[in-house]
Amino acid sequence: MDSKALFERAQEVIPGGVNSPVRAFNAVGGTPIYVARGAGARMWTVEGQELIDFCGSWGPLILGHARPEVVEAVIRAASNGSSFGINTEAEVEFAELLCELIPSMDMVRLVSSGTEAVMTALRLARGFTSRRKIIKFDGCYHGHADYLLVSAGSGLLTGGMTSSAGVSPSAVAEVLVPPYNDLDAVRAIMAEEGDDVAAIIVEPVAGNMGLVPPAEGFLQGLRDVADECGALLIFDEVINGFRLGATTYGAQCGVTPDLTCLGKIIGGGMPIGAVGGREEVMKSLAPLGPVYQAGTLSGNPVAVAAGHMTLSLLRDENPYSAIEAKGRRISEEVTAAAKAKDVAMHCPHLGGMFTPFFTEGPVTDLASAKCCDTKAHAVFFHNMLDRGFYLPPSQFEVGFVSAAHTDDDITAFIAAAVESL
Ligand code: KE4
Numbered sequence: 001m002d003s004k005a006l007f008e009r010a011q012e013v014i015p016g017g018v019n020s021p022v023r024a025f026n027a028v029g030g031t032p033i034y035v036a037r038g039a040g041a042r043m044w045t046v047e048g049q050e051l052i053d054f055c056g057s058w059g060p061l062i063l064g065h066a067r068p069e070v071v072e073a074v075i076r077a078a079s080n081g082s083s084f085g086i087n088t089e090a091e092v093e094f095a096e097l098l099c100e101l102i103p104s105m106d107m108v109r110l111v112s113s114g115t116e117a118v119m120t121a122l123r124l125a126r127g128f129t130s131r132r133k134i135i136k137f138d139g140c141y142h143g144h145a146d147y148l149l150v151s152a153g154s155g156l157l158t159g160g161m162t163s164s165a166g167v168s169p170s171a172v173a174e175v176l177v178p179p180y181n182d183l184d185a186v187r188a189i190m191a192e193e194g195d196d197v198a199a200i201i202v203e204p205v206a207g208n209m210g211l212v213p214p215a216e217g218f219l220q221g222l223r224d225v226a227d228e229c230g231a232l233l234i235f236d237e238v239i240n241g242f243r244l245g246a247t248t249y250g251a252q253c254g255v256t257p258d259l260t261c262l263g264k265i266i267g268g269g270m271p272i273g274a275v276g277g278r279e280e281v282m283k284s285l286a287p288l289g290p291v292y293q294a295g296t297l298s299g300n301p302v303a304v305a306a307g308h309m310t311l312s313l314l315r316d317e318n319p320y321s322a323i324e325a326k327g328r329r330i331s332e333e334v335t336a337a338a339k340a341k342d343v344a345m346h347c348p349h350l351g352g353m354f355t356p357f358f359t360e361g362p363v364t365d366l367a368s369a370k371c372c373d374t375k376a377h378a379v380f381f382h383n384m385l386d387r388g389f390y391l392p393p394s395q396f397e398v399g400f401v402s403a404a405h406t407d408d409d410i411t412a413f414i415a416a417a418v419e420s421l
């Protein structure tokens with residue numbers, strides 16, 4: 001059955017035909033693809049079209065699809081039982097590995113998604129500080145918990161929404177939303193409400209309005225203002241974690257958060273999330289402390305096996321400088337090609353993360369991201385897809401180079417991008 005027929009069938013039984021809105025191709029138009037299998041940097045659609053994948057399942061697949069060692073670890077774990085709902089040695093070893101690789105992480109709680117990790121972190125912050133307010137940034141996306149669906153990025157921004165139906169005004173009344181990279185706006189909020197702000201949560205490198213790195217001094221400024229007001233600083237590293245090195249972005253940039261949320265890469269493609277940080281804060285979590293949190297499949301042995309193998313390979317193989325070099329090539333050569341063809345597009349990168357922004361100006365926050373010509377992006381997306389390259393189907397997401405992409409893949413990508421502009 002081809003993608004078109006599958007999508008028609010899917011829409012009969014799944015809302016919008018998808019299990020996550022961004023997969024519906026609404027931002028780029030056309031029928032969404034259906035994938036039959038993946039291997040390394042490639043995926044094959046149900047029609048048999050070979051695609052070089054630069055979405056990487058929205059980030060988890062930094063080692064590429066079906067990395068043999070990860071597959072074997074999953075098979076080995078699953079053959080011993082998929083879930084027990086009671087403790088295993090594997091989850092202890094994985095928690096120890098996370099705390100070994102992330103200096104700011106004294107303790108960690110495993111969950112099953114990035115959304116769960118963020119929900120837990122914010123409940124922890126409110127419980128630990130006995131405060132109610134949260135600061136999150138315009139255009140950052142932290143999963144789909146009610147109170148975070150306010151001026152969020154990713155699928156909401158892609159769909160032109162800034163919040164969601166079904167979210168009660170009271171749920172978001174205590175969420176304050178300054179522009180990303182605007183430290184003065186944060187200080188102004190803190191001057192008014194600082195004594196009731198439980199936490200500032202931020203994507204240290206924003207990835208849900210496209211790639212928007214922190215301005216010089218922004219993260220340290222957040223650390224300082226959080227300390228001045230007694231609020232916690234939470235780094236949502238669901239995208240950033242293990243992206244630029246075998247640790248967190250916080251560890252690499254030298255700004256230490258109180259809590260870090262993880263997901264994506266740490267599960268190696270399996271459902272996993274984690275929240276960890278200062279022991280004093282983490283010990284507020286049940287059953288030790290008064291902040292409740294739970295999960296049937298938390299610390300699931302199959303997901304933990306995939307994550308442990310993935311992080312071990314990243315630590316031992318250290319593919320990051322090779323990934324960065326490939327990301328740099330894409331950024332420099334695609335941006336140069338757009339300039340040469342007088343196309344209003346530039347393609348910043350950070351490590352293996354990149355976004356082709358269809359706008360003249362720099363993108364430093366949500367307002368500037370919204371200047372992008374999403375129609376031009378959609379044309380580029382399909383031109384690339386027709387040439388066998390799969391990018392995230394949204395202007396407000398990030399493309400990912402993996403350890404599985406070869407130099408030839410990058411050369412071919414750039415050639416196709418030049419033709420597609
Ligand atoms: P999940 O609940 O989807 O595992 O994680 C939520 C989340 C939290 N924090 C950040 C910084 C995130 O980027 C995400 C999820 N990312 C999106 C894509 N940018 C997931 C794709 C989708 O929603 O289908």
